[in-house]
Amino acid sequence: MRIRATVAAVSGALALSALAVPAAQADDAPSFREAAAAALEADRNAPAERSAFAAAAAIGDLDVSFSGLKIAAAVKVGTTNKVSTTVTYKIKHGADVDIKSADFATGPYIYKGSYEQPVNLLLGDNPATCTATSATTATCKGKIDVYPAYDELINSDSGTWRAGALALDYATEQFSDQGALGTTKVQRISRLTVNASPEPVKKGKTITVTGKLSRANWETHKYHGYSTQKVQLQFRKKNSSTYTTVKTIKTSTTGQLKTTVKATVDGYYRYNFAGTTTTPAIKAAGDFVDVK
Structure with missing residues (x-):
């Protein structure tokens, strides 16, 4: 032992x-x-x-x-x-x-x-x-x-x-x-970021949503990307308190996230990771997009 x-x-x-x-x-x-x-x-x-x-x-x-x-x-x-x-x-x-x-x-x-x-x-x-x-x-x-x-x-x-x-x-x-x-x-504690752009955006145009899922590395004492993990892109309207799932994507080999959606109404985009046995679930703070 x-x-x-x-x-x-x-x-x-x-x-x-x-x-x-x-x-x-x-x-x-x-x-x-x-x-x-x-x-x-x-x-x-x-x-x-x-x-x-x-x-x-x-x-x-x-x-x-x-x-x-x-x-x-x-x-x-x-x-x-x-x-x-x-x-x-x-x-x-x-x-x-x-x-x-x-x-x-x-x-x-x-x-x-x-x-x-x-x-x-x-x-x-x-x-x-x-x-x-x-x-x-x-x-x-x-x-x-x-x-x-x-x-x-x-x-x-x-x-x-x-x-x-x-x-x-x-x-x-x-x-x-x-x-x-x-x-x-x-x-291993997880971290999750999100960024939706451009901001503002014209209705019907494409929004690119990027982010990164990382977790603690106990051997290097740094945070490294968590690869090939399923993460949900979620959206809530400006005056709503409820997020709905838009799509599910996977992180890259370095933990990066990137996808696109069509702009329809003002609201917040976030990524949601359900967690694994080794890594806890985490939700990114919503990123607001103003749709003109």
């Missing part, structure tokens, strides 16, 4: 890289991310302790199990800015587990690939906060924190990820880990 740029192999375990997060984040309890990564690595390196049902049951020697995890349907990540998404879940623990102790910590994580051999994994900077609902149950809320500027992701990481949760006891070095608690999509 790799945890791209967030952790590095140190003394046989995974530890937080000094370059993994900005200096402003360095004091935000990196010990949790460090310890959580080490626990997950230890779990994945001990297959003998897992059964065929490992992904559906809590693994480890700390008496904590997890359920009811909820996470956003998609985590949309650009090229540089930190992105955080909130995760809620429930825990059930043994009577000997003190969740109020300073030695106890729990948090969510998401992973790409299989539970046993994930190709990437993302954690939160800080442990989740938990509120007891009984002597042995609690509800918890934590975050997944993503730093695209620090190479935590590569482009092939986009798509569907699974969610898990873990719990740690710093004093005893016990932990519990459970995967397959939910799913989310980690997506």
